[in-house]
Amino acid sequence: MAHESNTLNPIITGEDDFVVMEGAALLVPGISPGSSIRGIIDTLREAGADIVPILMARAVPNGVISGSFYAKKKNDFIHRLAEAKAAGPIDGVCLALHGSMKVEGLGCAEGDLLGAIRKIVPDIPITSALDMHATITDELFAGVNGFAGYKTAPHVDCEETGALAAEMLLESLRTGKKLYTAWRKIPMLIAGEKSESEAEPMKSLLESCRSAEKQPGLRAASLLLGFPWADDEHNGVSILVTSLGDGPPERSLADSTALELAAGFWKRRKDFNFRGEYYDSAQSIETAFLAVQSDWRSGEHQRPVFVSDSGDNPTAGAAGDATELLEEILKRMDTVDKLPTPLLYSGFYDAPAAAACIKAGIGAEVETRLGGKWDTVNGKKIPLRLTVKKIVRNYGPYKSDLVLAAHKNILFTITSKHIGFGDEMLLPSLGIRAEDYCLVAVKLGYLEPCFRNIAARAIMALSKGCSNEALETIPYKKVRRPLYPLDKDMEWNG
Numbered sequence: 364m365a366h367e368s369n370t371l372n373p374i375i376t377g378e379d380d381f382v383v384m385e386g387a388a389l390l391v392p393g394i395s396p397g398s399s400i401r402g403i404i405d406t407l408r409e410a411g412a413d414i415v416p417i418l419m420a421r422a423v424p425n426g427v428i429s430g431s432f433y434a435k436k437k438n439d440f441i442h443r444l445a446e447a448k449a450a451g452p453i454d455g456v457c458l459a460l461h462g463s464m465k466v467e468g469l470g471c472a473e474g475d476l477l478g479a480i481r482k483i484v485p486d487i488p489i490t491s492a493l494d495m496h497a498t499i500t501d502e503l504f505a506g507v508n509g510f511a512g513y514k515t516a517p518h519v520d521c522e523e524t525g526a527l528a529a530e531m532l533l534e535s536l537r538t539g540k541k542l543y544t545a546w547r548k549i550p551m552l553i554a555g556e557k558s559e560s561e562a563e564p565m566k567s568l569l570e571s572c573r574s575a576e577k578q579p580g581l582r583a584a585s586l587l588l589g590f591p592w593a594d595d596e597h598n599g600v601s602i603l604v605t606s607l608g609d610g611p612p613e614r615s616l617a618d619s620t621a622l623e624l625a626a627g628f629w630k631r632r633k634d635f636n637f638r639g640e641y642y643d644s645a646q647s648i649e650t651a652f653l654a655v656q657s658d659w660r661s662g663e664h665q666r667p668v669f670v671s672d673s674g675d676n677p678t679a680g681a682a683g684d685a686t687e688l689l690e691e692i693l694k695r696m697d698t699v700d701k702l703p704t705p706l707l708y709s710g711f712y713d714a715p716a717a718a719a720c721i722k723a724g725i726g727a728e729v730e731t732r733l734g735g736k737w738d739t740v741n742g743k744k745i746p747l748r749l750t751v752k753k754i755v756r757n758y759g760p761y762k763s764d765l766v767l768a769a770h771k772n773i774l775f776t777i778t779s780k781h782i783g784f785g786d787e788m789l790l791p792s793l794g795i796r797a798e799d800y801c802l803v804a805v806k807l808g809y810l811e812p813c814f815r816n817i818a819a820r821a822i823m824a825l826s827k828g829c830s831n832e833a834l835e836t837i838p839y840k841k842v843r844r845p846l847y848p849l850d851k852d853m854e855w856n857g
């Protein structure tokens with residue numbers, strides 16, 4: 364059960380937003396490619412384990428999860444686990460969690476799930492794969508014996524991480540040695556876009572984790588950044604180090620390694636910065652216009668200029684309908700209309716606007732209001748006359764409708780579901796390619812590889828929305844203080 368829940372976003376993530384698979388459906392070859400679930404199942408299968416598949420429920424990051432939906436799925440999960448136990452002994456449990464899942468009325472939910480799992484299987488080893496943006500709570504920590512976190516952002520090692528979680532479980536069962544995990548929590552928040560794994564300081568810090576886990580006796584060293592767009596008392600960075608064996612030497616090695624990694628992290632706290640160009644929304648658009656004018660030559664090998672609408676990034680759980688950047692673009696329509704290609708804006712999560720376009724049909728003109736349906740703080744309902752260019756129904760695993768629609772020289776993608784815009788197949792599904800456009804605005808933070816590889820320039824707009832990168836400006840009420848960088852001069856001794 365995995366979700367990254369953004370508590371600043373008012374959307375309640377419900378049944379329609381989740382992909383759920385239960386029981387034998389999880390063992391169908393090829394399901395959920397590139398995920399930690401995939402790595403877990405493949406590793407257990409190769410080892411000849413007798414797998415009892417329980418349940419998978421995943422959704423795109425979004426607002427907190429509906430209390431009733433979570434209760435229902437937790438019930439299904441626990442019921443299936445109890446059934447499995449009744450059918451024969453269970454040796455171990457391997458989980459794929461995110462580690463920042465929050466539920467209406469409950470807050471952090473992984474600990475609640477683990478508590479229920481432990482009631483059924485109190486004494487067997489449990490390992491879990493985690494997202495790099497996991498928030499660790501006492502209850503989550505207490506329920507799991509061994510943890511493996513992603514070591515890449517953007518996350519491209521999810522399968523390997525699942526495989527590591529499964530290997531640790533198998534090794535513990537084969538050797539009879541217990542897993543032990545040491546935990547150090549660092550009082551710090553980090554904006555996601557300051558922590559790409561290919562940039563410093565993350566590159567070196569993750570390298571330290573990789574070297575640490577090669578020490579005899581240690582199996583995994585994970586650097587978990589927490590999730591800054593949740594106002595929660597548990598927020599912060601964690602180091603988790605898991606050893607195979609829980610005797611005094613293994614404990615001591617895991618404890619000292621966790622402390623060393625945490626101290627190394629704290630030492631570099633001031634080195635976390637945005638990697639590339641970044642400006643406010645207005646300056647981002649002005650800069651992009653200048654870049655297009657100087658670099659884009661029709662007929663030659665062309666590369667688009669990208670502007671990330673980073674404050675409203677649905678893959679970081681923002682609503683996807685904030686309009687600050689769009690308003691800055693609309694103020695400059697004289698320039699937009701002279702661009703050599705339409706400005707492609709991918710895109711908006713706006714179910715009513717998508718429905719209106721679909722109802723009108725391809726070629727029709729629709730008077731609509733785009734944006735501001737959910738994020739009413741940073742979004743306004745912007746009146747636009749859209750010409751419908753293309754419609755795709757039930758796209759992808761979340762079955763979203765997609766619409767391509769033009770307003771003057773701007774081309775919008777609009778989704779009926781909150782699926783985000785980092786997916787490399789979304790634009791091709793609408794029959795277009797980002798590389799054919801001189802300027803692409805996208806509701807993302809750092810660019811996914813599919814965009815980064817073709818970008819002439821990647822400009823990050825520090826726009827306003829539920830994934831606002833300027834953490835110092837977020838009115839947190841619940842996070843524990845002192846917390847860096849909110850408390851800039853604070854000290855911490857590990």
Ligand SMILES: [Zn+2]
Nearest residue numbers: 494495496518
């Ligand atoms: Zn993440």
